[in-house]
Amino acid sequence: MRTQVGIVGAGPAGLLLSHLLALRGIDSVVVEIRSRAYCEARQRAGVLEDGSVRLLREAGLGGRLDREGLEHGGIYLQFAGERRHLDFRDLTGGRTVTVYAQTEVVKDLIAQRLADGGSIEFEAPVTAVAGLDSGRPVLAYTATGGRRQELACDVIAGCDGFHGICRPAIPPGLLTVTERDYPYAWLGILAGVPPSTDELIYCHHSDGFALHSLRTPHLSKLYFQVGSDEKIEDWPDRRIWDTLQRRFALPGWELKEGPVLDKGITPMRSFVSAPMRYGRLFLAGDAAHIVPPTGAKGLNLALADVTILADALEAFLLRGDERPAEAYSATCLARVWRATHFSWWMTSMLHRTPGADPMEAALQLAQLRYVTISRAAATSLAENYVGYPPLR
Numbered sequence: 001m002r003t004q005v006g007i008v009g010a011g012p013a014g015l016l017l018s019h020l021l022a023l024r025g026i027d028s029v030v031v032e033i034r035s036r037a038y039c040e041a042r043q044r045a046g047v048l049e050d051g052s053v054r055l056l057r058e059a060g061l062g063g064r065l066d067r068e069g070l071e072h073g074g075i076y077l078q079f080a081g082e083r084r085h086l087d088f089r090d091l092t093g094g095r096t097v098t099v100y101a102q103t104e105v106v107k108d109l110i111a112q113r114l115a116d117g118g119s120i121e122f123e124a125p126v127t128a129v130a131g132l133d134s135g136r137p138v139l140a141y142t143a144t145g146g147r148r149q150e151l152a153c154d155v156i157a158g159c160d161g162f163h164g165i166c167r168p169a170i171p172p173g174l175l176t177v178t179e180r181d182y183p184y185a186w187l188g189i190l191a192g193v194p195p196s197t198d199e200l201i202y203c204h205h206s207d208g209f210a211l212h213s214l215r216t217p218h219l220s221k222l223y224f225q226v227g228s229d230e231k232i233e234d235w236p237d238r239r240i241w242d243t244l245q246r247r248f249a250l251p252g253w254e255l256k257e258g259p260v261l262d263k264g265i266t267p268m269r270s271f272v273s274a275p276m277r278y279g280r281l282f283l284a285g286d287a288a289h290i291v292p293p294t295g296a297k298g299l300n301l302a303l304a305d306v307t308i309l310a311d312a313l314e315a316f317l318l319r320g321d322e323r324p325a326e327a328y329s330a331t332c333l334a335r336v337w338r339a340t341h342f343s344w345w346m347t348s349m350l351h352r353t354p355g356a357d358p359m360e361a362a363l364q365l366a367q368l369r370y371v372t373i374s375r376a377a378a379t380s381l382a383e384n385y386v387g388y389p390p391l392r
């Protein structure tokens with residue numbers, strides 16, 4: 001079997017890359033270890049930068065996003081018993097974010113690829129990528145029924161997430177990894193209750209961070225900081241709601257409760273592996289970098305990487321021009337490092353480090369006051385949150 005671009009992973013990065021390549025007349029095959037149902041149900045991110053929305057629209061994927069996505073023009077920061085609004089439209093010249101769950105982005109992409117005759121192999125673990133420093137890389141996978149398949153490619157795109165096999169296929173010593181683990185995690189729930197807020201609430205509390213997000217007018221998404229060794233089995237729904245009630249408590253405001261439809265614990269990590277290319281292997285999305293979720297950047301970075309990669313592969317495969325492919329890693333990493341800094345900064349400002357001295361909370365509160373009082377500081381937060389630099 002042969003294709004121009006073998007894509008490992010049917011997450012947002014792999015699926016969007018396959019679609020963008022098809023728009024350019026380039027053939028690809030996506031190989032994914034999980035089932036279609038699993039990929040479409042995996043609960044993850046929910047906030048799209050305006051550049052990501054524009055990109056999806058321009059790629060013909062704006063239909064349901066425009067009908068069901070919820071445009072948000074700001075966020076609330078809650079700290080020291082107050083809730084302050086940051087107005088992104090005012091601060092950034094009209095820019096916004098859109099709440100549209102990653103599950104929906106993935107469903108739209110899978111539906112579009114299949115409608116266009118695209119090739120996605122589900123339940124097919126990629127076992128090896130080889131020949132990366134040759135002109136003919138090969139992607140080996142186990143197809144349904146246990147058949148071993150080899151896919152000869154011009155290029156392989158490693159879109160297989162943080163735990164994938166592509167990054168480890170790069171010879172040791174060639175990658176520089178910069179990483180930090182945070183001493184806490186997020187417990188996230190999807191709740192069958194209308195949101196208790198019109199905009200997302202990022203909440204600093206002496207017990208730890210909490211976030212009120214949403215999915216639809218009838219579904220809320222809430223997160224709060226827990227210890228990094230916490231187990232979800234120790235968090236019955238009542239304990240979750242009690243924790244959320246305590247952290248968000250504000251006189252005159254009520255947090256509405258409802259059935260918990262999904263719950264899970266996410267570790268917090270900053271991780272950048274560079275360069276994002278080795279020979280004919282290009283890494284994109286979580287395969288190359290991870291940010292803690294506080295800045296809502298992970299999904300947006302994945303979409304940005306593959307937009308740059310699609311242009312680079314078009315130049316390389318259709319015109320023999322390798323310059324954009326040579327610039328791919330550096331082009332992506334400029335954005336990745338901006339988002340890595342912003343996500344670290346938001347995380348450090350809002351979370352309680354176990355065992356921290358009183359100085360930590362005092363500095364956090366000083367910073368939170370500054371970003372809600374100074375227009376310059378608020379503008380910096382806002383332009384990073386809606387997406388800096390703009391994607392196009």
Ligand code: FAD
Binds near residue numbers: 124125161299
């Ligand atoms: P992924 O979505 O991870 O896709 C990789 C795909 O590769 C997966 O489908 C995987 O099954 C497949 N794969 C892996 N190995 C193989 C193999 N050997 N063979 C074939 N296929 C393989 N970001 C936010 O902005 N906000 C959030 O709240 C948020 N929450 C998150 C919660 C969790 C639990 C996780 C893990 C991430 C979260 N993120 C969040 C980050 C965001 O979801 C990711 O940045 C985004 O999914 C990256 O997309 P991707 O396509 O690069 O990787």
Ligand code: DHB
Binds near residue numbers: 294
């Ligand atoms: C969501 C996740 C985030 O990490 C964030 O910062 C904002 C919103 C969400 O899942 O809705």
